[in-house]
Amino acid sequence: MKNYAREAISKIGGYVPGEQPRGLKRLIKLNTNENPYPPSPKVEEALKSFDYRRLRLYPDPCATELRNTAARVYGVKPEQVICGNGSDELLTIALRTFVGEGECYAYTEPSYSLYPVLSDIQGAKPLPIPLDENFDIPENAAELARDAKLIMLARPNAPTGNLPDEERLKELCRKANGVVWVDEAYADFAGSSFISEIANYPNVIVSRTFSKSFSLAGLRIGLAFAPEALINEMNKVRDSYNIDFLTQAIAKAALEDVEYMRANAAKICATRDWLSEELRKMGCKVLPSQSNFIFVKPNRPASEIFTELRKDGFIVRYFNLPRISEFIRVTMGTREDMESFLEEMRQLDK
Ligand SMILES: Cc1ncc(COP(=O)(O)O)c(C=O)c1O
Secondary structure, eight states, rough: OOOSOOOOTOOOOOOOOOOOOOSSSSSEEEOOEEESSSOOOHHHHHTTTTGGGGGGSSOOOHHHHHHHHHHHHHOGGGGGGEESHHHHHHHHHHHHHHTTTOOOOEEESSSHHHHHHHHHHOOOOEEEEEEETSSSOTTTHHTTTTTTTTEESSSSSSTTTTOOOOHHHHHHHHHOSSSSEEEEETGGGTTTGGGGGGGGGEEEEEEEESSSTTTTTTTOOOEEEEEEEHHHHHHHEEEEEEOOOHHHHHHHHHTTTHHHHHHHHHHHHHHHHHHHHHHHTOOOOOOOOOSEEEEEEEESSSHHHHHHHTTEEEEEEESTTTTTTTEEEEEOOOHHHHHHHHHHHHHOOO
């Protein structure tokens, strides 16, 4: 049959998201780094008080109130904020804004598996930068990425969970010839941020998502912070009405209750640290995590453990990729969920 798609698209498989199970069987879902706690009560209020008649009109194309609130919370100017339909949309906008077809796009590896897919879709020249033996930014990253128009990395990294070394990241920002995109999807679990650094580098963009720490993966909203000149260029690429009315209102309400988000993040971090220790006591290797998930090398082959966990109702993530095929990634659920998970791991170890 004739294929009507661009060659760049027809030859790739596309991004494969983590499973979203349907059905009645009780499953403990620990595979896509969602938050086990509900969003803030302020979100519920915003939903209940939303006037459905507003949906007749197009939303504010600039998401002004949401950007003003974000600017206040994160200590930047509203002109330094752009909103996306999830941070994934912002990553796509970045490729389309900064990387022409055939131009060089660098991303660290192993990292978020969407990064290389974006390269294929854009028809860019992919340049994977291998992380070092500690899954940190390699010392020669700037040299390796010399020709890149855009360099993407996650801080903390996924799926390994570690924060990259601050000095190496700063050196990369200083030496890079292109834009450095710092994906902070999990930064609220690390308690540190690179956002204030946008004041120090003309080429740095930091993105955040509401999908993890704010418990709003189903809403689809992400933010990016950057010097105004970069935001202006990305705004030319962004769809005018990419954030609907309801999402603007709900995301604003969530930002007005960061204390609630931080309290949940603290609970999740405590569960993470406790579970990491317990799994280590069993002999598993657990990488130090600053995120809401852990990367675990079980005592038996990871692919087997993944399949057996699935059979028993625990969904985790397994990547059959170089350097990480011996690990499973486990999202933190409630303490109760993770006690069941630990018990299951002990059974599988027998
Ligand atoms: C590193 C990283 N960045 C971005 C995202 C996507 O976030 P969003 O839900 O805002 O599109 C994820 C989701 O898993 C992620 O792991």
